[in-house]
Amino acid sequence: MGHHVIVGVDGSPEGRAAARWGGQEAALRNVPLRLVHAVDWPVAPAIPRTGREKADRWADEALAEAAQEQRSRHPRTEITTRCLSGRPAAVLAADALDAGLLVLGSRGIGGLAGFLIGSVGLSTVIATETPVVLVRADGPDRPVPDARGGIVVGVDIHEAADHVLSFAFEEASIRGCPLRAVHGWKLPAAYEYVPFFDPENEREIGASVTGMLDDMLLPWRHKFPSVDVTTRAYMGSAGRELVREAAGADLVVVGRRTRRSPLGAHLGSVAHAVLHHCPAPAAVIAHA
Known part of the structure; x- marks a missing residue:
C-alpha cells in the first residue's frame, strides 16, 4: 500500500481509537494521514442556520483534536484534515478511492453478544474496494x-x-x-x-x-x-x-x-x- 491512510473521525471513543491506529499505520508505512469527518446535514429552509454552524464547529473541533494528538505522536507524518458534507458511508467511500487504507471505529456491546459494526461501517465496507480496518475503542474489553x-x-x-x-x-x-x-x-x-x-x-x-x-x-x-x-x-x-x-x-x-x-x-x-x-x-x- 503506497497511498495515504484515511481515518473517519467523529469525536467518539471509537473514532479516537481509529485515529490512533491509523496514525500508527501511516507512520509505519511512511505515508500521509488524512482525518475526515462527514457532516450529514439535511439542506432545507426550515433548518436554522445556527444549527448548521454549531454542527460544523463541532466537526472542526473533533478534527482539530484528533490532528493535534496524532501530530504529537507522529511528528514526521504529514497530517491533513477534511470536513465533507453528505451521507458518511458514501462520502468516506468516495474519499477513499485514491487511498491505500480506510480506518473506522466500531462500537462494542460487550460479552457474548460481540460488537456492532454499525450502519455507517457496514455500508462503507460494502461501498468501497479500498481495504477497510475497523477498530474497537480502547478499554477493558480489548484483549492484550x-x-x-x-x-x-x-x-x-x-x-x-x-x-x-x-x-x-x-x-x-x-x-x-x-x-x-x-x-x-x-x-x-x-x-x-x-x-x-x-x-x-x-x-x-x-x-x-x-x-x-x-x-x-x-x-x-x-x-x-x-x-x-x-x-x-x-x-x-x-x-x-x-x-x-x-x-x-x-x-x-x-x-x-x-x-x-x-x-x-x-x-x-x-x-x-x-x-x-x-x-x-x-x-x-x-x-x-
Missing part, C-alpha cells in the same frame, strides 16, 4: 495481545486470495510480526449418509486441505521471506474458528467478494462473524 500476537489471515483455498494475502503479508512484513494463515473446512455432504465413518478419512482430508493451503501460500513466502508464517487448517465453522484463532492478535484479515448477488452486495458469513465478534482490529479486503 498474547504470546502469539501477530496477524491472523483467514484464507479460502477455493477462492482467489491474492489481494487478501498481499495485504496480510505486507502488513506482517512492515510490522516485523508473525503471520498465521488459517482455513476452515467441512466434510463433504456425502459423509452424512455414511453409516460407519472412518476417522482416518478425516485425517486424510485434513492433510490434503493443509497441503492446498501451503501451496497457496508458497509464492507469498518467497516474496516475503522475512515473514514468519504458520498455517492451520481446521474442521468446523470458518467464522467461529477464525474468531477464536484471532483472540489476542494485533490484526485479523478477512476477504469479501465484490461480486453482487441478486439481493445486492453483502459481506459473507466469515467476514460478518469477524466484524461482529472479534475484539482485535479487523481488516476487510475486497476481492473478485
Whole structure:
C-alpha cells in the first residue's frame, strides 16, 4: 500500500481509537494521514442556520483534536484534515478511492453478544474496494495481545486470495510480526449418509486441505521471506474458528467478494462473524 491512510473521525471513543491506529499505520508505512469527518446535514429552509454552524464547529473541533494528538505522536507524518458534507458511508467511500487504507471505529456491546459494526461501517465496507480496518475503542474489553500476537489471515483455498494475502503479508512484513494463515473446512455432504465413518478419512482430508493451503501460500513466502508464517487448517465453522484463532492478535484479515448477488452486495458469513465478534482490529479486503 503506497497511498495515504484515511481515518473517519467523529469525536467518539471509537473514532479516537481509529485515529490512533491509523496514525500508527501511516507512520509505519511512511505515508500521509488524512482525518475526515462527514457532516450529514439535511439542506432545507426550515433548518436554522445556527444549527448548521454549531454542527460544523463541532466537526472542526473533533478534527482539530484528533490532528493535534496524532501530530504529537507522529511528528514526521504529514497530517491533513477534511470536513465533507453528505451521507458518511458514501462520502468516506468516495474519499477513499485514491487511498491505500480506510480506518473506522466500531462500537462494542460487550460479552457474548460481540460488537456492532454499525450502519455507517457496514455500508462503507460494502461501498468501497479500498481495504477497510475497523477498530474497537480502547478499554477493558480489548484483549492484550498474547504470546502469539501477530496477524491472523483467514484464507479460502477455493477462492482467489491474492489481494487478501498481499495485504496480510505486507502488513506482517512492515510490522516485523508473525503471520498465521488459517482455513476452515467441512466434510463433504456425502459423509452424512455414511453409516460407519472412518476417522482416518478425516485425517486424510485434513492433510490434503493443509497441503492446498501451503501451496497457496508458497509464492507469498518467497516474496516475503522475512515473514514468519504458520498455517492451520481446521474442521468446523470458518467464522467461529477464525474468531477464536484471532483472540489476542494485533490484526485479523478477512476477504469479501465484490461480486453482487441478486439481493445486492453483502459481506459473507466469515467476514460478518469477524466484524461482529472479534475484539482485535479487523481488516476487510475486497476481492473478485
